[in-house]
Amino acid sequence: MLYYLFTWLNKNYTIPGAGVFQYITFRTAMAVITSLVVTTVFGRRLIDYLQFKQVGETVRNLGLEGQMQKAGTPTMGGIIIILGILVPTLLFAKLDNIYIIMMLVTTLWLGAIGFLDDYIKVFKKNKEGLAGRFKIIGQVGLALFIGFTMYSNTDIVIRQEVKLPVKYDAPVEFHMRGNTPVYTQDIRSTKTTMPFYKNNEFDYGKVLKFIGADSDHYSLLVFMFFVIIIITFISNGANITDGIDGLATGTSAIIGITLAILAYVSGNTVIADYLNIMYIPNSGELVIFAGAFVGACVGFLWYNSYPAQVFMGDTGSLAIGGIIAVFAIMIRKELMVPLLCGIFVIENISVIIQVSWFKYTRIRFGTGRRVFLLAPLHHHYQKKGFHEAKIVTRFWIIGILLAIVTIITLKLR
Numbered sequence: 001m002l003y004y005l006f007t008w009l010n011k012n013y014t015i016p017g018a019g020v021f022q023y024i025t026f027r028t029a030m031a032v033i034t035s036l037v038v039t040t041v042f043g044r045r046l047i048d049y050l051q052f053k054q055v056g057e058t059v060r061n062l063g064l065e066g067q068m069q070k071a072g073t074p075t076m077g078g079i080i081i082i083l084g085i086l087v088p089t090l091l092f093a094k095l096d097n098i099y100i101i102m103m104l105v106t107t108l109w110l111g112a113i114g115f116l117d118d119y120i121k122v123f124k125k126n127k128e129g130l131a132g133r134f135k136i137i138g139q140v141g142l143a144l145f146i147g148f149t150m151y152s153n154t155d156i157v158i159r160q161e162v163k164l165p166v167k168y169d170a171p172v173e174f175h176m177r178g179n180t181p182v183y184t185q186d187i188r189s190t191k192t193t194m195p196f197y198k199n200n201e202f203d204y205g206k207v208l209k210f211i212g213a214d215s216d217h218y219s220l221l222v223f224m225f226f227v228i229i230i231i232t233f234i235s236n237g238a239n240i241t242d243g244i245d246g247l248a249t250g251t252s253a254i255i256g257i258t259l260a261i262l263a264y265v266s267g268n269t270v271i272a273d274y275l276n277i278m279y280i281p282n283s284g285e286l287v288i289f290a291g292a293f294v295g296a297c298v299g300f301l302w303y304n305s306y307p308a309q310v311f312m313g314d315t316g317s318l319a320i321g322g323i324i325a326v327f328a329i330m331i332r333k334e335l336m337v338p339l340l341c342g343i344f345v346i347e348n349i350s351v352i353i354q355v356s357w358f359k360y361t362r363i364r365f366g367t368g369r370r371v372f373l374l375a376p377l378h379h380h381y382q383k384k385g386f387h388e389a390k391i392v393t394r395f396w397i398i399g400i401l402l403a404i405v406t407i408i409t410l411k412l413r
Contacts, residue, residue: 078316
């Protein structure tokens with residue numbers, strides 16, 4: 001909103017300084033600051049309100065040290081994160097940008113599913129909350145919306161160098177890449193970024209080519225399949241990771257910073273040309289959203305770090321996981337998510353291994369056996385006697401290392 005206001009003022013009244021809102025870096029900085037203010041200042045008031053309404057967490061006794069002391073801690077704090085994302089985005093981003101629209105839909109969609117789950121747990125006194133199948137249906141529904149929009153919307157394109165003969169009915173543009181003249185086209189495509197692959201680009205439309213199928217005909221189905229898997233897996237991974245104070249919040253902030261960097265270089269034609277990576281027109285606007293996301297996570301961490309004064313609940317964890325997945329899909333870096341979101345992946349896999357092995361050994365030997373003392377993985381280390389703060393710190397360090405490796409692999413051929 002402020003972007004449009006100051007653009008109008010600059011155009012009609014030439015107010016000194018109003019033109020600064022044209023710069024993505026300035027609006028990103030303002031989004032971060034505003035998000036921090038919203039989450040820290042108004043977050044305190046929301047926590048007090050949740051305490052007044054007795055919106056407390058019900059804790060299952062898993063035999064972990066200090067666990068039962070957390071009973072009654074306010075939950076549904078994910079509302080703070082969502083507000084910290086929405087307010088700065090609405091103020092500083094271009095709201096007619098298709099990427100921003102899709103991120104706002106993602107935030108509200110998964111936030112609503114998580115809120116419903118928390119509401120059932122807290123106010124309906126149902127410890128199970130929203131049935132798992134309904135969460136999956138909601139996540140798959142979002143994935144279908146994102147996948148179809150990415151595939152069909154004419155504003156979502158990539159810029160690629162023209163190679164004769166011209167295959168696409170799109171305007172051909174001319175620009176210089178260093179001292180070399182280059183002709184390019186902005187086209188709709190199912191290409192994405194894959195590290196260690198030729199030119200770092202991979203086309204979903206070619207997946208079924210090896211069986212002789214019409215790859216172009218099935219490209220939408222293949223793309224949808226990957227989108228569904230990524231969104232559901234990462235959203236649930238963030239939900240599972242949210243088990244000890246500050247773990248999911250801090251990890252998400254690290255991932256958010258990395259995604260902001262990737263969005264900036266992918267949406268800047270000069271830098272994209274210099275790094276020889278895929279240029280995605282108009283995607284630079286996502287940096288403002290990423291700034292709001294990081295600010296919201298860091299601001300919420302002020303209250304969520306050990307000892308936590310508030311828990312995000314499914315309202316926050318489902319939303320931040322989905323935001324990360326959809327953001328990566330839109331900047332065409334989703335195949336880097338298993339590395340970038342390694343913490344979420346490991347936590348998710350630890351649960352899958354534990355449950356699968358327990359069921360198998362119960363059928364095979366009559367008694368279920370466990371691989372970990374307790375799943376997900378962070379609870380395993382708690383059972384071994386590690387303090388929460390030490391576990392979180394080590395996971396954060398791993399998250400930072402994974403983020404650095406993710407950025408480095410972007411340039412590896």
